[in-house]
Amino acid sequence: MSEYYVGILILICINLLAVLGLSLLTGFTGLFNFGQAGFLAVGAYTATILTTQYKLPFAVALLAGILASALTSLVIGYPTLRLKGDYFAIATLGFSEAVRLLVENLEKLTGGSRGIPRIPTYTTLPVALGTAIVALWLVANYVRSRHGRNCVAIREDELAAESIGVNSFRYKQFSFAINAMLAGLSGGLLAHYVGFIQPSMFSLIKSTELIVMVIFGGMHSITGAVFAAITLTSLPELLRAAQAWRLVVYGALVVVIMVVRPEGLMGSWELTPANVKALLTGFRALWQEGE
């Protein structure tokens, strides 16, 4: 496999991590997060500073990035998760801009807006793929557990969920923390794949790109998150021949999906053996009807 395709695969895995977190938080728990890039930045800068300036092992640095991101989510979440949904979304937006400005101004530590160059490229395909598969397994387990059901109950009707005894604040905080951990991991891997980071990589555009992936794939489906991470990461590359038009095509495609199928491509469909079987039976019935 050529280096180019390996690169796209690694990027898919890195994006998938951030999208999985968002899918759990926004899709399943119902909390919009427009500041995912802020958590990527926390993870990326923590891990990078530890590997470049303190020469710590990659795994330790990644773990530190995950923890720093999780800690940030708890600090941000504690006052804002009690607010109604829209206020929380705005708080995340403000948070990510604050992180970006902080990084730009802490020049000694972060290199300011010039960024950090010559980061060792530890993120290989096995590392990225292995991490993504483990994360996918964990999140898929979670949404099917009683805790995952409680998260969805909060999304569907928070008052009714509270009335059957669900501690909605606690579940929101946990979803937010898992989301932050996955984003922190994604950021750490991204920095050590690209080999260079600067604040502009973690702008609002990055956050939007990630939330679009969640909505595109299907808000209520982990399968959709995976599908969107794969297609929307590789699509701009596949369209590279079309040069400047590729971003227009990308944008148009997202708009078409939103108009034709607002619940996202997969809606709430999941790729499980039982669902595949039901789908095949459905097709067979259609086929026989046609004859």
Added chain:
Amino acid sequence: MSLLEIKNLTKDFGGVRAVDKFSYRLERGGLYAIIGPNGAGKTTIFNLITGIYDPTTGHIFFQGDEITGLPTHQIAQKGIARTFQNIRLFSDFSVLDNVRTACDRYASYSIWEGLIPTPRRRREEKDLSERAWRLLDLVDLRDRAHELSKNLPYGHQRRLEIARALAQEPTLLLLDEPAAGMNPDETVQLIDFIEQIHEQFELTILLIEHHMEVVMGLADDIMVIDFGRTIAQGTPEEVQADPVVIEAYLGTEEEI
């Protein structure tokens, strides 16, 4: 000790006094009703009991413990379940999952076992499903278990919401206008159903209605409120004969 004791409960919304010095004692095993015209403050009383609103003044005790001001989920965990006037199901959940989610307190596996399955998780999930199926049998919804709850007909949604409340195995069940939107046949069935669950689950039930006929056949004791104030209390017969109640419902005779 009364099961639920409400003392001098008052709730103001700005300048409007929605509930005015409301007091009520519910004994274990009884079937109680609060009736009154629309806008009398009935649902506000439910929202105060379940912690959705904090009272302006007054106290609520459940099984001897003060529950005033506790968060809603803690009050639910203590054994008070409710339904809503404008049905609030988890509409994108299947019928089965609506009930299974409410059975949650009968599973104890941790949030970490949510990420990594363990034998305990499998065992407890199986138990939750069995509980949920038993409740669906009770409300006759087994056939529709895998449908989305939002696709059920109205009457079925009402029954599902009661099943969801029963799934919590509460000590006290609050029913907010259970007969709203039902035709007379459905209402009769509902009355039978409420009597059945009252016996079977050894429940204490407090229900809100503004249809007199529903309450008359069911309740042991009725509280009548109007504009937030208690205007009468007693057995169905006593309340029905009370001139103040008749006035609140039908208005006074006017000299022409």
